[in-house]
Amino acid sequence: MLKSKKAVMWALALAVIAAVGMPARAAAPAIIKQIPDTAPGFLVVSNLSEASKKIALLDEQLGLANPMMQNALAFAKTSMNMVQGINDNGSLVVVVPSMPADPGAEPPVIMLIPVTNYGAFLKNFGVDGGAGVSPIQLQGEPGFAKQLGAYAVVGNQQDTVASFQLQNNQFSERAGVLGNKVMTDSDVTIYLDYTKLGPMLQPMVMMSMMQLQEQMKNQPAGTPGEKLGQAFMGIWSEVVNAFMRDAQAMVIGLDIDENGIGLSGSAQFKAGSPLAATFGKSPTKPIQLDRLPSRPYLMASAIDMSTLPVAEWAKAVAAKMPDDAFGTMMKNSLKVFELNTGQTQQAYYAPGAGAAPGASLFNSVSVFTTDNPKAAVKAQRQIIVDMAKLELMPGMKYLTSYEEDVMQVEGKQVDQYSMRMQIPPDQMAQLGPAAMFLGQDMGGYMVATDKAVIMTSGADPKLIKEAIGVADGGGKLGADAGIQAVQNELHPHRVSEAYISVDNLTKMVGGFAALFMPGVNFSMPADTPPIATSVSVHNGGMSVREYVPMKVIVGVNKMIQGIMQQQGGPGGAAPPLSFNAN
Numbered sequence: 001m002l003k004s005k006k007a008v009m010w011a012l013a014l015a016v017i018a019a020v021g022m023p024a025r026a027a028a029p030a031i032i033k034q035i036p037d038t039a040p041g042f043l044v045v046s047n048l049s050e051a052s053k054k055i056a057l058l059d060e061q062l063g064l065a066n067p068m069m070q071n072a073l074a075f076a077k078t079s080m081n082m083v084q085g086i087n088d089n090g091s092l093v094v095v096v097p098s099m100p101a102d103p104g105a106e107p108p109v110i111m112l113i114p115v116t117n118y119g120a121f122l123k124n125f126g127v128d129g130g131a132g133v134s135p136i137q138l139q140g141e142p143g144f145a146k147q148l149g150a151y152a153v154v155g156n157q158q159d160t161v162a163s164f165q166l167q168n169n170q171f172s173e174r175a176g177v178l179g180n181k182v183m184t185d186s187d188v189t190i191y192l193d194y195t196k197l198g199p200m201l202q203p204m205v206m207m208s209m210m211q212l213q214e215q216m217k218n219q220p221a222g223t224p225g226e227k228l229g230q231a232f233m234g235i236w237s238e239v240v241n242a243f244m245r246d247a248q249a250m251v252i253g254l255d256i257d258e259n260g261i262g263l264s265g266s267a268q269f270k271a272g273s274p275l276a277a278t279f280g281k282s283p284t285k286p287i288q289l290d291r292l293p294s295r296p297y298l299m300a301s302a303i304d305m306s307t308l309p310v311a312e313w314a315k316a317v318a319a320k321m322p323d324d325a326f327g328t329m330m331k332n333s334l335k336v337f338e339l340n341t342g343q344t345q346q347a348y349y350a351p352g353a354g355a356a357p358g359a360s361l362f363n364s365v366s367v368f369t370t371d372n373p374k375a376a377v378k379a380q381r382q383i384i385v386d387m388a389k390l391e392l393m394p395g396m397k398y399l400t401s402y403e404e405d406v407m408q409v410e411g412k413q414v415d416q417y418s419m420r421m422q423i424p425p426d427q428m429a430q431l432g433p434a435a436m437f438l439g440q441d442m443g444g445y446m447v448a449t450d451k452a453v454i455m456t457s458g459a460d461p462k463l464i465k466e467a468i469g470v471a472d473g474g475g476k477l478g479a480d481a482g483i484q485a486v487q488n489e490l491h492p493h494r495v496s497e498a499y500i501s502v503d504n505l506t507k508m509v510g511g512f513a514a515l516f517m518p519g520v521n522f523s524m525p526a527d528t529p530p531i532a533t534s535v536s537v538h539n540g541g542m543s544v545r546e547y548v549p550m551k552v553i554v555g556v557n558k559m560i561q562g563i564m565q566q567q568g569g570p571g572g573a574a575p576p577l578s579f580n581a582n
Helices: 004-019 030-034 048-062 072-079 118-123 158-163 171-185 194-217 226-246 274-278 310-318 325-339 373-387 425-431 434-438 461-470 481-487 502-514 550-566
Strands: 041-045 092-096 110-114 134-138 141-148 151-155 188-193 247-257 260-269 297-304 340-349 364-370 391-393 396-409 412-422 444-449 452-457 494-500 531-538 541-549
Touching: 030 041, 030 171, 048 072, 048 247, 048 550, 118 141, 141 158, 151 158, 171 188, 171 247, 171 260, 171 531, 171 541, 188 194, 194 226, 194 247, 226 247, 226 274, 226 325, 260 550, 297 502, 310 325, 325 340, 325 373, 364 373, 364 461, 373 396, 373 412, 373 444, 373 452, 396 461, 444 461, 452 461, 481 494, 481 531, 481 541, 502 550, 541 550
Parallel strands: none
Antiparallel strands: 041 092, 041 188, 092 110, 110 151, 134 141, 141 151, 188 247, 247 260, 260 541, 297 340, 297 494, 340 364, 364 452, 391 396, 396 412, 412 444, 444 452, 494 531, 531 541
């Protein structure tokens, strides 16, 4: 019989081929609405012909000269011996129609292959067309096929193929608003129905969590942070169990076009469940980066604390912390989250970008909204005090200090703190070059403003002045052209978004890397936008999206090729291949 693992392998191969470079769609493929409602999961890809064209474009942009990518659809059809009768503009579907009664049994797998001429499709396997189910040989394994409208139904079990029918389903309703957004925008969609998969997966997940907890308990007594690690493992176990209990449906999607690649995932929770209530609100204000100075940045992020029950989470986690130095520090750290009533914004800046002479390599700004700025500053100060009580390794600990009112900026009193890791000489020898970075002063400045606390890291007084000045009309990081270029690629109802500037990261490490790999061009294309990430919450569901601009992919590929050539790696073009896809 056709083994389901082999069928899935080839189906996923087609899925990848169909995914890369497909244009954005205005609606999910119509076939999604016709997959049987009993299915615990399925995979759908869209127009194969368009996919092949975009893969060829991607090959050209990356300079790969890969014959398989230059004619991906022909390669797939030839490899699977499905040259005749295929609808090149159709959608491909892989579906598990139902779960077997025996939990240990392998589930059946059905492929819905779009066809223009079912009789011609069967001739690929040397079979004459006929009504009902026909036996075929697919990749050397016996299987079965039948026609169902514009699709050839191919599977590894004759009775499953014979009984398989298209019908209306409730997948769209179960996926929620954010899940439907993923299905609509994606070129490859994977849907998982947790109401059907949950009972099967939960015992396996529980067993894995129990094994991890046992491993944590077996840590040598007295290991720094031992009890803290055990506490967080218990919290993580509760989070996983809650997800398994309340999850209704998950949707994973991949979309690619000439501008970039997007990967999305959503989870919709059962109506009336605790997690549905947790993610029931939608943000009332857009996420902004309007409190961060406009400097070349490495990473920037913002999160709306008012939409999520952050204070409740912080109190629940604090109650589980151990009564030792590590647990005490975490409890005091969590008090800051309890005081946060709005958006938290943070940015890490490129070394030396606009900094005063002698400033540290570590330059960051954190701004969070609070109704009680003085209490928030006090909580932050206590964290710094607590860090001095931690012994990370024998003799390795933080040296900290805190000084109030070191300067005044625009009528606001600014405090200064210092944190530096004390590393014993024997540990410095073991850590090597990393000891230089770990031993740097990671202090900075802190100030309470109206309804906010601003905290910087890095010995750069200019940065705290700029951060205070942003509120009075100074340059805002949110106005960065690269950030604005990718914001529209993220999902709506965002509670968090983050940006990573690969361009600035490359500039930071390029000079150092060039010492070891001379001749390699460590630079990105002009005006390279950042990698963008978002978290969205709406109506009992949540979604996460990652977007990588094509310029980042092209730039990283060129650097990799340069490194391979510098190291004497393989070069030259691949031998030509030919495919017949009539």
